[in-house]
């Protein structure tokens with residue numbers, strides 16, 4: 001079925017070749033192998049579709065948030081290794097061992113449990129040591145790590161294959177980021193040097209774009225794969241992947257002094273042509289942009305949103321235009337960057353992308 005045959009009110013066009021382009025750009029910029037981060041349904045772009053589209057590329061791992069996501073990738077027939085980016089529930093671990101996914105280890109308890117499960121399964125599980133260099137979300141802190149590694153090495157059914165850490169502020173605090181990197185390098189040195197680990201990884205998109213990372217041989221880009229550069233002003237050429245679209249459902253002219261939308265936060269000051277568009281916060285378009293100068297792109301031009309974003313509809317001032325019912329409307333995409341929408345909603349592009357709801361039909365081209 002062509003999903004546009006009976007048009008949904010809102011849809012997201014996903015440009016798969018742009019995704020591949022961005023992956024290659026990420027690998028070139030990193031100068032090493034990559035783990036493609038596809039958590040949260042590939043940042044709202046569709047987990048199976050993105051994993052399948054990237055599987056033929058040279059990727060060391062797919063990075064996911066949980067076993068449910070790992071399962072969806074594996075069940076889609078993708079054989080690329082799968083890495084779990086955060087701590088795991090104990091109930092998830094038997095499947096991780098059975099399907100040979102790669103967890104990161106933040107505690108000896110987790111490690112012992114994996115070791116026991118791998119023994120019972122008759123296998124040796126590759127795991128990565130997670131170290132906390134400043135993120136404060138997971139991993140071992142530096143103190144006592146050499147002894148901890150020794151204990152881990154005493155677990156016969158675990159192979160300590162890699163060591164990872166995570167940057168908290170690579171897009172906003174260069175000095176702190178350099179400290180985290182130095183701490184990571186010092187930890188590696190204290191554990192026998194980088195060569196001790198097959199995989200060494202630290203950088204998200206901002207980290208791999210903004211910094212040299214001598215001690216790493218794997219980078220973990222997420223956002224940049226989807227075409228958004230987290231470092232303002234960076235020159236890397238990424239291609240837009242998702243375009244969020246809708247259509248004009250109605251065009252009317254309202255007289256001066258007429259309120260628009262809930263709370264009448266906008267009142268016309270002159271006769272105003274108002275287009276109603278079939279998208280709202282029920283689709284993930286953020287209500288918080290209301291009153292902050294958000295725009296919609298119609299017939300090659302930007303027009304201002306007026307009044308509050310409602311659940312299923314928004315209003316746009318199209319005075320002095322030929323905009324008509326049925327016209328296609330871009331809410332973000334190549335002409336209005338998603339980071340612009342995010343800034344007007346006082347949030348980040350990651351949240352906007354992952355917040356696009358299931359009602360929005362994803363169309364792949």
Ligand SMILES: *Cc1c(COP(=O)(O)O)cnc(C)c1O
Nearest residue numbers: 037085166204205220221222223
């Ligand atoms: C989400 C995540 C990434 C990707 O971050 P981006 O900023 O989207 O590139 C990398 N590593 C870890 C551990 C993550 O949780």
